[in-house]
Amino acid sequence: MEYVIQAEKLSKTFGEFKAVDEISFQVSKGEIFGFLGANGAGKTTAMRMLCGLSIPSSGKATVAGFDVYKQTELIKKNIGYMSQKFSLYEDLTVKENMQFYGGIYGKSNQFIKEKTAAIIEQLSLQNEAGKLVGSLPLGWKQKLAFSVAIFHEPAIVFLDEPTGGVDPVTRREFWGMIYQAADRGITVFVTTHYMDEAEYCNRVSIMVDGRIEALDSPHGLKKTFGTDSMDSVFLKLARGAARSAD
Amino acid sequence: MFILLGMPIVEIIIFGFALTNEVKNSKIAVFDQSADQASVAITQELNASRYFDVVKDIHSYSDIDAAFRKGTMKLAVVFPKNFHEDLLHLNKAQVQLIADASDPNVATTLTNYATAIILDYQDRITQGREVPYTIKTEQRMLYNPQLKGAYSFVPGVMAMVLMLICTMMTAVTIVKEKETGTMEIMLVSPLQPFKIIVAKAVPYLLLSLINIASILLLSTFVLGVPIQGNLLLLIGEGVLFIITCLTLGLLISTSTDSQQTAMFISLTGMFLPTVMLSGFMFPIENMPRFLQIISNIVPARWFYSIVKDVMIKGLGFTAVWKETLILVGMTLALLALSIKKFKIRLA
Amino acid sequence: MGSVVVNNIVKTYGTKKAQVTALxxxxxxxxPGELFxxxxxxGAGKTSLFRILTTLMLADKGEASVDGYDVVKDLKAIRKRVGYxxxxxxxxxxxxxxxxxxxFATIFNTSIEENYDLIKDIYSQIEPFKNRRAGKLSGGMKQKLALSCALIHYPSVLFLxxxxxxxxxxxxxEFWEMLRRLKEKGITILVSTPYMDEASLCDRVALMQEGKLMSVNTPSGIVxxxxxxLLAVRSGNMLQLLRDLKQCREVEDAYPFGEYHHAVMKKDFSQQELEACLKNHPGVTIKAIQPDIEDCFMDLMKN
Incomplete structure (x- = not known):
């Protein structure tokens, strides 16, 4: 099995506070990996380390084959990132946004041109390609943001609550896009507050107080905890949390 | 965008053409006690130069004093009795130059030009004579005998600091409430919106009073600029100006939604005009007509003039009532406008 | 007489050229006393609606009243009695x-003591941190503080x-449990949320999309x-299953829903025909289920 993310006893401490406490896990190529946890459980810190934005305090990890201590620049080149807040440039057009991001990742004009055309086709944005992103409805923006996050064909894409506030139909279309990306071999690492979305993941980890308390397929988790929904698995685990902070 | 690109152009034009320290057609008083051949000739030369316009209806030292108080003239040339006779018989005579030195730069420039013209005349009549005529100029710097720069910049700084603190801070703090959303909750409370504003403004009023006090203390004890006039009057005028600035800040806050914009408007819209058009850096009399007209709506111009009159020249309320009235009028107008514009709702 | 009455409210933003209709x-x-x-x-227009009802904004058309007071004319009366x-x-x-x-107690002309019993429940949870700056609180605690502040004057209607x-x-x-207890004290509560699963916690709900109400009913009424x-379908290959479901003649709509796919069927479908349509999926599980609010929302959206 080819692992795209490998973390071993990865930790981050801020003074006395162990934000992330010895987490170990692997994510394989093309997997959709759900990363759950209550606010303050340490998800964001862990994700930042994996994206090369924050140097771990101890432990080992590689992302797309690169070391999170020394090769952060290479990591950044090989991942995509999208969050609910991080959006596209609202005062650039759909096309310009794609050209801009393609340029950032050093893609050739030829590549950018073809890829842009493909995305516009896929999202049926032919009539909107020249419009400012700011004028699009939220759901479209989110789908477009995802397309831009994987524009440079990264090995992994990190999605931080990508579907917050999006209507249920668009949310499903969004997940359809995630499946397609995973099908192409892009590994998807996603956090969400929607428990039904956890079900769409191949495997789910649940963080409590800086540690990974459970890691299994949704089906396996439900079986282990003897319930029939991810919601109650999550509540069972998170209720035991000692800390709550952002 | 327009502002970013336009600002430098406007500034260059204003600085380059409009704002100059050069003296042009400045009104000067000639108090001619001898009215003889020589004094009339010199007066004509003064009048003929492009620097000066001579005003002739000055018949006593008190006329000069009055003109200075009114601020219409900044230089007086006084010919003593028997000017020409002295020159002919003693080969030397004296001219007195009295300057309003509350603005030391202007005073120095004016006296220098006048002296040069007089010396020119002296050289001309001396030509071909063995014993030269000497016209001695005696200079008197009124209000600021040592020509200290502080005399002019203390009032200027006062106007600037108050403008900056009151206008910008009021605007920014109110807009900040809009930005963080606390204004939203405040509005949905029985609290009267105007009370919110007053509550926001009062701390800055107090803060500014402390500023006035510290500026005055520093200028008196460290810079050696004495307060010639009535201290209470000075402070009273200060409070008036603070209120003007606060209402100005309020007006800005009612028309903007982000702290950045509020800051920008306060800086470019208020601060720069205060510096450039209040008469503090560049004499208003020397500005082109249109800038002089614009300077009339800059509150700091009036305040600067009040402070100079009261603090440096030691004049009383009778000398500044006009400026005071203008400031009061401005404040009321601004207040009315911002009350009208203040929204009891969000949008 | 309703505690909140909204009648044909229209609100648009922007210029004539690029007009957005929020409501x-x-x-x-x-x-009165309902948890709505x-x-x-x-982008459905929830915030605009709340701002109009809390007198923060004027509607372009239509009228509304809160506690019997008109949101335009009786601004002051409303501001005294709502929590927002x-x-x-x-x-x-x-x-x-x-x-x-x-x-907040001061600006509402009251004191913490006066209505302490109303907020005791909520405030006692954050009281240990009462000397901490609000900016340093965690998300959950901030929310409790904000709710305490909104309740300090014992409002008759609460807008969240x-x-x-x-x-x-x-x-x-936890938050919804707090709302339940507040409701028992007779406070009318209007709460907006993008989370469909929270609908079942309300007495009645309005489903909103693009400035329109698609349905107003009790959660069970909406269902x-x-x-x-409605069927829940599951097999070994979920991605392929979804594609196949959409091809079946009797399936009106199919979409992923948690670990199952939901299939909205035509009224008189036959189970055999569906099974035949999915014959490529050995071990497929098919069971009839009750729709939940999310199913309904999507159904209403598509119509």
């Missing part, structure tokens, strides 16, 4: 927890704009309106 003829009524949910995604918690955390970040509460957005499942559950058979 497009909204009407509903909320009974407004459910819809971002905007979507963003809107307290003074650099005041402490206790100072914030004190401050997306109080649970971005909050984790545990805190969300009853669905009126079509």
């Amino acid at each position: 497009n003829g909204i009407s509903f009524e909320v009974a 949910g407004i459910i819809g995604p971002d 918690m905007p979507g963003r955390f809107s307290l003074y970040q650099d005041l402490t927890v206790a100072e914030n509460l004190e401050f 704009d997306e109080p649970t957005t971005g909050v984790d499942a545990v805190s969300r559950k 009853e309106q669905f009126g079509k058979p």
Whole structure:
């Protein structure tokens, strides 16, 4: 099995506070990996380390084959990132946004041109390609943001609550896009507050107080905890949390 | 965008053409006690130069004093009795130059030009004579005998600091409430919106009073600029100006939604005009007509003039009532406008 | 007489050229003491509606009243009796927890003691941190403080704009439990949320999308309106299953839903034909289920 993310006893401490406490896990190529946890459980810190934005305090990890201590620049080149807040440039057009991001990742004009055309086709944005992103409805923006996050064909894409506030139909279309990306071999690492979305993941980890308390397929988790929904698995685990902070 | 690109152009034009320290057609008083051949000739030369316009209806030292108080003239040339006779018989005579030195730069420039013209005349009549005529100029710097720069910049700084603190801070703090959303909750409370504003403004009023006090203390004890006039009057005028600035800040806050914009408007819209058009850096009399007209709506111009009159020249309320009235009028107008514009709702 | 009455409210933003209709003829009524949910995604118009009802904004058309007072004319009366918690955390970040509460008590002409029993439940949970600055609180605690502040004057109607957005499942559950207890004290509560699963916690809900109310009913009433058979289907290859389901003649709509796919069926479908259509999926599980609010929302959206 080819692992795209490998973390071993990865930790981050801020003074006395162990934000992330010895987490170990692997994510394989093309997997959709759900990363759950209550606010303050340490998800964001862990994700930042994996994206090369924050140097771990101890432990080992590689992302797309690169070391999170020394090769952060290479990591950044090989991942995509999208969050609910991080959006596209609202005062650039759909096309310009794609050209801009393609340029950032050093893609050739030829590549950018073809890829842009493909995305516009896929999202049926032919009539909107020249419009400012700011004028699009939220759901479209989110789908477009995802397309831009994987524009440079990264090995992994990190999605931080990508579907917050999006209507249920668009949310499903969004997940359809995630499946397609995973099908192409892009590994998807996603956090969400929607428990039904956890079900769409191949495997789910649940963080409590800086540690990974459970890691299994949704089906396996439900079986282990003897319930029939991810919601109650999550509540069972998170209720035991000692800390709550952002 | 327009502002970013336009600002430098406007500034260059204003600085380059409009704002100059050069003296042009400045009104000067000639108090001619001898009215003889020589004094009339010199007066004509003064009048003929492009620097000066001579005003002739000055018949006593008190006329000069009055003109200075009114601020219409900044230089007086006084010919003593028997000017020409002295020159002919003693080969030397004296001219007195009295300057309003509350603005030391202007005073120095004016006296220098006048002296040069007089010396020119002296050289001309001396030509071909063995014993030269000497016209001695005696200079008197009124209000600021040592020509200290502080005399002019203390009032200027006062106007600037108050403008900056009151206008910008009021605007920014109110807009900040809009930005963080606390204004939203405040509005949905029985609290009267105007009370919110007053509550926001009062701390800055107090803060500014402390500023006035510290500026005055520093200028008196460290810079050696004495307060010639009535201290209470000075402070009273200060409070008036603070209120003007606060209402100005309020007006800005009612028309903007982000702290950045509020800051920008306060800086470019208020601060720069205060510096450039209040008469503090560049004499208003020397500005082109249109800038002089614009300077009339800059509150700091009036305040600067009040402070100079009261603090440096030691004049009383009778000398500044006009400026005071203008400031009061401005404040009321601004207040009315911002009350009208203040929204009891969000949008 | 409803506690909140909304009649044909229209609100548009922007210039004539690029006009956005935030609210497009909204009407509903909320009974006194009701816990009423407004459910819809971002951009549905929830915040605009709340701002109009809390007198912060004027509608272009239509009228509304809160507690019998008109939202335009009786501005002051309404501002005295509603509690409002905007979507963003809107307290003074650099005041402490206790100072914030004190401050809000003062501006509403009351004292913390006067209505302490109302907020005791909620405030006691953050009281240990009362000397901490509000800006340093965690998300869940900020929310509790904001709710305490909104309740300090014992409002008769409480408006909560997306109080649970971005909050984790545990805190969300706690928050709804608090709302239940407030409701028992007779306070009318209007709460907006993008989370469909929260609908079942309300007495009645309005489903909102693109400035329109698609349905106003009790949660069970909305489910009853669905009126079509719904199946949950599962197999070894879920991605292929979804594609195949969409091909089946009797399937009106199919979409992923948790670990199953939901298939909305035509009224008189036959189970055999469906099984035949999915013959490529050995071990497929098919069971008839009750729709939940999300199913209904999607159904209404598509119509």
